[in-house]
Amino acid sequence: MSPILIIAEHRQGIINPDTFGLLTAGIELSTALDTEAHVAIIGKDPEKLAQDINIDGIHTIHTFSTSLTYNHDIYVQTISSLFNKIKPSSILSLHTSTGTDYCPALASILDVPLLPDAIAINYTDQLEILHEMYSSKLQAKLASPLPAIITVRAGVWPTETAPGNASIEPLNISINEDAINFKVKDYEETPIGDVDISTSDLLLSVGRGIGDEANLELIFSTAEAMGATVSSSRPIVDAGWLPKDRQVGQSGTKVSPSIYLAIGISGAVQHIAGIKNSKVIISINKDPKAPIFDASDYGVVGDLFEILPALLEEFR
Amino acid sequence: MRILVAITEVATPDDTIEFSDKSITESNFTYGLNEWDEYAIEEAIQISESTANSDVISVTIAPPRAEKTIRMALAKGVTKAIRVWDPQLESLPFVDPRLKAKILAKVVSTISPDIILTGVQSSNDCWGSTGVALAAEVGFNWATLVTDLELSGDVAHVRRELENGVDELAEVTLPAVFTIQTGINEPRYASLRGIKQAQQKELETLSFSDLSTDPEEFQSNINLIEFSLPTSDNTIQYFEGTPKEQAAQVATIIKDLGFGGG
Ligand SMILES: Cc1cc2nc3c(=O)[nH]c(=O)nc-3n(C[C@H](O)[C@H](O)[C@H](O)COP(=O)(O)OP(=O)(O)OC[C@H]3O[C@@H](n4cnc5c(N)ncnc54)[C@H](O)[C@@H]3O)c2cc1C
Numbered sequence: 001m002s003p004i005l006i007i008a009e010h011r012q013g014i015i016n017p018d019t020f021g022l023l024t025a026g027i028e029l030s031t032a033l034d035t036e037a038h039v040a041i042i043g044k045d046p047e048k049l050a051q052d053i054n055i056d057g058i059h060t061i062h063t064f065s066t067s068l069t070y071n072h073d074i075y076v077q078t079i080s081s082l083f084n085k086i087k088p089s090s091i092l093s094l095h096t097s098t099g100t101d102y103c104p105a106l107a108s109i110l111d112v113p114l115l116p117d118a119i120a121i122n123y124t125d126q127l128e129i130l131h132e133m134y135s136s137k138l139q140a141k142l143a144s145p146l147p148a149i150i151t152v153r154a155g156v157w158p159t160e161t162a163p164g165n166a167s168i169e170p171l172n173i174s175i176n177e178d179a180i181n182f183k184v185k186d187y188e189e190t191p192i193g194d195v196d197i198s199t200s201d202l203l204l205s206v207g208r209g210i211g212d213e214a215n216l217e218l219i220f221s222t223a224e225a226m227g228a229t230v231s232s233s234r235p236i237v238d239a240g241w242l243p244k245d246r247q248v249g250q251s252g253t254k255v256s257p258s259i260y261l262a263i264g265i266s267g268a269v270q271h272i273a274g275i276k277n278s279k280v281i282i283s284i285n286k287d288p289k290a291p292i293f294d295a296s297d298y299g300v301v302g303d304l305f306e307i308l309p310a311l312l313e314e315f316r
Numbered sequence: 317m318r319i320l321v322a323i324t325e326v327a328t329p330d331d332t333i334e335f336s337d338k339s340i341t342e343s344n345f346t347y348g349l350n351e352w353d354e355y356a357i358e359e360a361i362q363i364s365e366s367t368a369n370s371d372v373i374s375v376t377i378a379p380p381r382a383e384k385t386i387r388m389a390l391a392k393g394v395t396k397a398i399r400v401w402d403p404q405l406e407s408l409p410f411v412d413p414r415l416k417a418k419i420l421a422k423v424v425s426t427i428s429p430d431i432i433l434t435g436v437q438s439s440n441d442c443w444g445s446t447g448v449a450l451a452a453e454v455g456f457n458w459a460t461l462v463t464d465l466e467l468s469g470d471v472a473h474v475r476r477e478l479e480n481g482v483d484e485l486a487e488v489t490l491p492a493v494f495t496i497q498t499g500i501n502e503p504r505y506a507s508l509r510g511i512k513q514a515q516q517k518e519l520e521t522l523s524f525s526d527l528s529t530d531p532e533e534f535q536s537n538i539n540l541i542e543f544s545l546p547t548s549d550n551t552i553q554y555f556e557g558t559p560k561e562q563a564a565q566v567a568t569i570i571k572d573l574g575f576g577g578g
């Protein structure tokens with residue numbers, strides 16, 4: 001069987017720590033297929049980055065040096081060439097802003113199946129993955145022929161690793177500069193305003209369940225009474241009810257308070273990604289099947305408009 | 317400027333999803349426009365309003381049921397809608413992202429848009445992949461996770477939202493596909509007048525035979541083995557009782573951990 005090819009993720013000279021979970025997923029699949037696990041690193045100083053992920057279980061690390069920041073045109077060209085060279089059994093990448101930006105194109109260009117956002121991967125007599133649908137309320141077990149491109153959810157596979165001795169092989173590929181029609185100009189970070197939710201120890205976090213901007217008053221008065229900082233899920237920020245620096249989650253801020261109180265938040269994966277390091281999570285939601293309860297230590301199934309006023313009384 | 321916007325109807329399950337191994341019972345579903353596509357439509361309409369000689373065409377792969385949702389897009393200002401459906405799709409539990417892209421690509425070749433807008437993801441399938449797959453399929457450039465889009469000549473300046481509060485500023489050459497992230501704009505509501513006008517607008521329906529002489533090319537290479545409910549090894553303690561009793565228990569936890577003057 002030909003190798004499994006894993007695409008390492010990095011930004012501005014630093015390996016994305018979620019890459020280690022991806023490597024675990026890839027190594028597990030290579031073991032199931034009884035084949036080698038290879039890694040590709042595309043970017044600036046890839047040999048240096050290769051040292052950081054030279055872990056036990058990886059056979060070869062292919063490096064391709066480019067002076068540019070992440071660029072999907074270069075990724076697609078490079079990985080296509082490498083695909084034709086080593087004919088991998090499958091390609092694995094993270095299901096992140098990077099992976100979702102080039103993998104679907106790569107699958108079309110190589111004409112192979114695309115399996116997005118896998119939370120489990122198995123191979124017995126065929127390739128199978130688990131994929132969540134309907135806001136994590138249903139999962140689908142999908143099968144596909146090999147080779148396939150799989151994007152892997154961050155934070156699902158273990159990240160412990162032991163040092164390895166993979167051979168590092170620079171790729172000799174020439175890039176067609178004319179086919180590069182996407183250019184990164186700059187990066188910008190969300191400016192932090194008057195509160196930094198990442199350092200707050202008690203967060204009262206509000207989601208779309210609050211219904212209306214005027215109802216935020218209830219959230220702020222409750223937060224004030226208990227000494228909490230107010231944060232929120234994405235729709236509250238999208239609606240312009242709270243500034244972006246209050247948004248918790250994958251594209252917002254990762255928080256690690258002692259207590260995270262989630263009010264009317266369903267618990268989408270992108271939200272959960274930001275609250276995993278909270279010590280205690282308490283959720284109030286009227287939907288007993290809301291995925292937020294799967295991430296919570298304590299839960300109240302009920303109407304926030306009945307529970308919050310009562311909670312406010314407790315701290316008065 | 318011709319703008320194509322791919323929009324999808326999604327089902328929001330009320331509470332619990334009923335399903336068998338291979339199919340979902342849709343009876344307890346509420347249907348509506350995919351949240352991300354609300355923003356894609358608004359962006360398309362805003363671009364058309366500020367660019368002379370523009371039209372916005374929407375395309376949806378869906379059974380006839382979706383026409384009510386599609387009319388809402390027409391009511392908001394979409395010029396014309398296309399709905400693609402085929403008996404071949406009837407038997408599939410979902411349309412995989414590459415198949416979606418292949419079907420949409422056929423529509424692209426018939427209407428020749430300058431730009432294509434899609435949502436970042438559909439809340440039912442959650443592939444998060446169709447826009448980029450479509451771009452590759454039709455040979456367009458692309459930018460994903462777009463939270464700001466400015467067109468100037470044959471270039472688009474975009475703001476892309478990455479992880480952890482980091483944005484990327486980038487340039488893409490047109491023609492291009494943009495996958496639109498929520499929050500990019502403020503989606504409008506349809507006016508009464510718009511709703512009335514929508515009844516007169518064209519909603520074209522196409523089947524695979526209208527799109528290709530070889531319907532075989534619309535095969536899915538992904539098979540569903542089974543649906544199941546998510547499993548969890550999380551242990552959670554639920555607080556029962558009246559709202560007042562539930563609130564008191566929440567307060568106890570908070571105070572026990574040293575907050576709120578406890
Ligand atoms: C690339 C990408 C990045 C993203 N990044 C983020 C991110 O950083 N942060 C983020 O939060 N999301 C993010 N999202 C969006 C995410 O997918 C969800 O859409 C979002 O988290 C949903 O927010 P919500 O839970 O507030 O709303 P909903 O999912 O609409 O949930 C509302 C909840 O409120 C409950 N509710 C309603 N009324 C009441 C009531 N009266 N009492 C009690 N409960 C009630 C409902 O049962 C429901 O569970 C991202 C998505 C993508 C694709």
Ligand SMILES: Nc1ncnc2c1ncn2[C@@H]1O[C@H](COP(=O)(O)O)[C@@H](O)[C@H]1O
Nearest residue numbers: 322324377434435437438443444445446
């Ligand atoms: N059935 C469909 N018909 C038309 N467009 C779709 C369909 N499904 C998805 N899309 C588009 O592709 C985007 C991403 O969806 P997905 O890749 O399924 O998560 C959506 O926001 C829509 O813009």
